[in-house]
Amino acid sequence: MDICNKEKADIVIIGAGIIGLSIAYHILRVDPKRSITVLEKDKILGMGSTGKCTGGIRYQFSSPLLRRLSLLSRDFFLKFESTFDTPIWYSEKGNLMLAANEVLWNQLQITSSQAKVDGIPMKLLNQEELLNYYPYLHKDNFLGGTVCPWDAYADPYAVLAGLYASIRRHKVDVLLGWEATKIIIEEDKVKGVETPQGTIWSPIIVNAAGPHAAQLAAMADIILPVQPFRRQIYVCSNPKDLQKNAPTIIDLASGFYLHQEASGKTVLLGGTDQDTWPGFEEVVDKSVVEEFFLAAMEIIPSAMDIKWLRTYTGICEQTPDFHPVMGEAPGLKGLFLANGFSGNGFMHAPAVGRILSDLILKGGTKLIDVSLLTPDRFAKGTH
Ligand SMILES: Cc1cc2nc3c(=O)[nH]c(=O)nc-3n(C[C@H](O)[C@H](O)[C@H](O)COP(=O)(O)OP(=O)(O)OC[C@H]3O[C@@H](n4cnc5c(N)ncnc54)[C@H](O)[C@@H]3O)c2cc1C
CATH class of the missing domain: 3.30.9.10 (D-Amino Acid Oxidase, subunit A, domain 2)
Structure with a gap:
């Protein structure tokens, strides 16, 4: 079992799939000093959706927003092997x-x-x-x-492993076998995460739990249609x-x-x-x-x-409109959502990492209009 160095972190990311690790990596690129802890319920990396992924990368979308996410991800894949010194069989x-x-x-x-x-x-x-x-x-x-x-192919597990090695070099704790069981909230702010191994206190928590995203959001009384x-x-x-x-x-x-x-x-x-x-x-x-x-x-x-x-x-x-949910949870400060990629989470993970890094570190992003991706769009009927 992994040993956690701290009971506190600047940011806790829940889920060590391609989305969680891409977010950690992109935050560290902007601010290498941020302390980040990643919690992963499985004892082995890549047992979630990412490990089963076909590895397709596509630009041909009828949705302008999904095309934009592919474009924002392109450089990451093109430069991956030279940046990370890891083969990913990109073709x-x-x-x-x-x-x-x-x-x-x-x-x-x-x-x-x-x-x-x-x-x-x-x-x-x-x-x-x-x-x-x-x-x-x-x-x-x-x-x-x-x-x-x-349109391309890359090996999802190789990309995941490259990101893992990179964030570990930056001293990120990736705690395998640690399941988030409760999100601690005080008034309208998140305060930390409970796990069977102990509590980690943090003002920022990221839901990167893949297909389990709705269950995790429910711990904070957020309805997530994923x-x-x-x-x-x-x-x-x-x-x-x-x-x-x-x-x-x-x-x-x-x-x-x-x-x-x-x-x-x-x-x-x-x-x-x-x-x-x-x-x-x-x-x-x-x-x-x-x-x-x-x-x-x-x-x-x-x-x-x-x-x-x-x-x-x-x-x-999957979400009802096949578009992701990204951004801070409505009415709850410090809980960030990166969910519902509806079959495109691997190819869009680099863009998601960049966008979430902007939202968490700068409070906003110029990369896309995230107001289109809030979880309450379904209730409001704006999807
Ligand atoms: C068969 C198949 C083919 C696909 N093909 C493609 C493709 O060609 N191209 C493409 O772009 N996408 C594809 N996808 C979709 C893509 O795999 C997903 O969108 C992407 O992997 C989602 O990444 P993630 O990190 O959000 O989820 P995951 O990889 O599932 O990671 C989430 C992690 O969170 C952990 N977790 C959940 N709850 C908790 C908790 N409470 N505490 C701690 N940890 C928790 C899980 O164990 C998991 O490891 C495919 C998916 C499938 C199933």
Whole structure:
């Protein structure tokens, strides 16, 4: 068990996933003297959502805010290996977004013109171009698509480990096996966190608890509409005509994606289990396996011959509008929220770290308009 050096810290971050560690790292970049304690309930790093993450980095979003978070994160990933001296297998192999109907095709056209204004090199491909560039696609199923050469992959665990090593060098206590069980509040301010191993007093507490964010917020009587949803991933052999370094393919109509792993020998099928109920159960549901394989064949007919090698599940933290919650909790000074990344928390973690660092150290940020991301937007109906 880790030994805690202090009973006090300037800042306590709850959750040592990619979000919690990115926030710690970015705070220290601005103020290396801040004392930070990170509490992690698991005894091993990366057992939460981050350890199950596919590692996709994407700029192609219809939401300007999500595009902005990707842009704010770009430099961090590009410079990671030289900054941290750690390999993360970063590779810009692009994402191919496919439109199976007129509505989605129109949406892609709008998104690509907006993305260009933001400086994102998103390219529109009509049906003929699509089949020319990607002859393995089903020839009848898509009206068009888009690619973005900046869309990338990086190894989530390697990024997490690089951040961990860096903040540990700055003397941050990362207490593994320490669960926050109570948030201590006096009047309208947070004062500290209770754990079974003892209390840590701090005027600033950050909720970076991933899929457990709502339970943690409830300890401070904050209603946070972040729900855990199970996601299943099928690891399969590569379809025979899918070349090495193929882009990650996303069918916008079904939400299904096919991601080729770095070896070029295996692919991950994911994303079609949209209708699961909220919950933390990570069991594999074999009753939906057919859906995944049918979805794969609708995109790449040669997927008919792929071999199913194994399946795993992970939990995603989701908000009703698929946008995160960021900022100080309404009515409670010192509790900061960084939650609900709705399937994009890995790629947006660098931006989140920068934004939370601004909010905590400077009391505001010019990076994005955080007023759009408050947790009470759902109650107010502004989402
Ligand atoms: C199958 C799958 C594929 C995904 N693919 C992508 C992708 O391609 N690209 C992308 O950007 N995102 C992807 N995501 C989403 C991404 O993984 C998450 O958004 C991101 O990892 C969230 O990071 P986090 O640090 O908030 O959560 P986590 O990594 O879950 O970390 C939160 C930590 O808080 C700890 N904790 C919780 N409660 C307490 C407590 N009371 N006390 C102490 N510790 C506590 C947990 O143990 C956990 O370690 C995927 C997710 C899944 C499940």
